[in-house]
Amino acid sequence: MxxxxxxxxxxxxxxxxxxxxxxxxxxxxxxxxxxxxxxxxxxxxxxxxxxxxxxxxxxxxxxxxxxxxxxxxxxxxxxxxxxxxxxxxxxxxxxxxxxxxxxxxxxxxxxxxxxxxxxxxxxxxxxxxxxxxxxxxxxxxxxxxxxxxxxxxxxxxxxxxxxxxxxxxxxxxxxxxxxxxxxxxxxxxxxxxxxxxxxxxxxxxxxxxxxxxxxxxxxxxxxxxxxxxxxxxxxxxxxxxxxxxxxxxxxxxxxxxQGKTYFAFGPGAARFVDGQRETNHRSTTTYLKRMQQGSSPTAESETLADEDYARERLVFGLRRLEGIQFEDFHRDTGYSLESIGGAALRRYLQSGWLEISQDTIRLTRQGLFISDALWPDLLVAENANECAT
Ligand code: SF4
Missing domain, CATH: 3.20.20.70 (Aldolase class I)
Structure with a gap:
């Protein structure tokens, strides 16, 4: 899943x-x-x-x-x-x-x-x-x-x-x-x-x-x-x-x-491997010192919760003009688009900023021009709760 x-x-x-x-x-x-x-x-x-x-x-x-x-x-x-x-x-x-x-x-x-x-x-x-x-x-x-x-x-x-x-x-x-x-x-x-x-x-x-x-x-x-x-x-x-x-x-x-995994190396580099998001130390000199000492360059590490992954997948996916296929989203995240996007998605659809055609949801031209304003609401959990009601 x-x-x-x-x-x-x-x-x-x-x-x-x-x-x-x-x-x-x-x-x-x-x-x-x-x-x-x-x-x-x-x-x-x-x-x-x-x-x-x-x-x-x-x-x-x-x-x-x-x-x-x-x-x-x-x-x-x-x-x-x-x-x-x-x-x-x-x-x-x-x-x-x-x-x-x-x-x-x-x-x-x-x-x-x-x-x-x-x-x-x-x-x-x-x-x-x-x-x-x-x-x-x-x-x-x-x-x-x-x-x-x-x-x-x-x-x-x-x-x-x-x-x-x-x-x-x-x-x-x-x-x-x-x-x-x-x-x-x-x-x-x-x-x-x-x-x-x-x-x-x-x-x-x-x-x-x-x-x-x-x-x-x-x-x-x-x-x-x-x-x-x-x-x-x-x-x-x-x-x-x-x-x-x-x-x-x-x-x-x-x-x-598309929310796929990738390695990353070097100061400040952020990787996504096996569900784990890790970021190396941003300071080049600290990075060099750590590598010389044989210690880890990683400064931050978090295991992305299933739901957080799904939210990121939603936002990054919508930035692509092709949009997101409902089935792909479910296959990649284990969630339905509605359970993650909920009320915010419905609001954006009603406002004409998103559209659904066949099995895909995508930005409209109007949505494209204000897209940065759409993402914060999709990244917070309360929408899912609203949707469940
Ligand atoms: S300092 Fe200038 S050239 Fe170097 S990464 Fe930043 S924008 Fe690019």
Missing amino acids: TKNRHQTPQSAYIHIPFCEHRCAYCNFTLIANRQDLVPAFLEAIDRELQTLGQAMPIQTLFLGGGTPTYLSESELNQLFDSLDRWLPRQPHHETSVEANPNDISPAKLQLLTNRQVNRLSLGIQSFDNTKLRALDRSHTSDQCFASVQLTREWLDNVAVDLIFAAPGETQSTWQRDLETAVKLGVQHLSTYGLTFERGTRFWSDLQKQRIHRSEEDAELSMYRAAIATLTSAGFEHYEVSNFAMPGHRCRHNEVYW
Whole structure:
């Protein structure tokens, strides 16, 4: 019944916590400008991989960060030697690496493709120099163009991330970014509205009114523009923030959204193995120290209760535009959709934010635009009780 979360993982995430500098909006787990720590990190990752005890063949591998391409070619080779030993990739695997435009060179692309990387995800964020500066990115518009063009010569699966609602951004800047990405022929696009996270420089700038959030209406119309531009260019809008040309969805991210299990290694990395959610220590130096001492890198661990798993499965499943099939949900969680979603689902259906057709429940277009507001109610237990009455 609940076999999804007890299956041996077929996916692995590796967190590379290095960046050249920390962008003002970023609160990811990373350490800036510490090339000197890379050798210790590579040893630590190898030690953590050894805890698997045996080679675990996988279907999807995702190297994220931070910036994996911050590593030199020889460092990347050393990392892939460890990965090939402990996480051998099966035929037809998907291997994604996140990259910054200013790290892309023929030599690096040669190395990555030699090491079976078949998908590169470029942190472009914008093709406009003024917006890039406003976002505190360290690359230029020219580097964005050059990196996409060069990567396309090596790989037929190129993804880019674009941020909208940057400080001072106009609708026309955003429209140009979208159209540029389409013209450059990328296969996958992730679009995110800028968020202001506590602890970042942007957060304190916002408190001191040095920068301002975009108006909600402006942000919504940028999101609408993304959907209109990308779908009319042939992209499939398959998750709230993700668009892919046919056959180019991110298989690794689909594992998360479908509530499947996955390994994860590196500082701050979160894994889901045998119903257990574990997160490694977020501090890179603490992670390194723990691995050097032979102690566990895990900072938090919880066994996900059946019902909590079902609630997460519901929310992640609804983020996929295909929605959730009633039978799949029951098979994966042991619960009916109604017993978990209850009153909230009924309310959303009545409001026209969700729809049911045949055996599937999914977001409507109207629901898509307010989807973030829907999830909190689905994650709390009282709905199930209301439904039972
Ligand atoms: S490059 Fe990406 S991961 Fe690195 S600091 Fe900037 S936003 Fe964060």
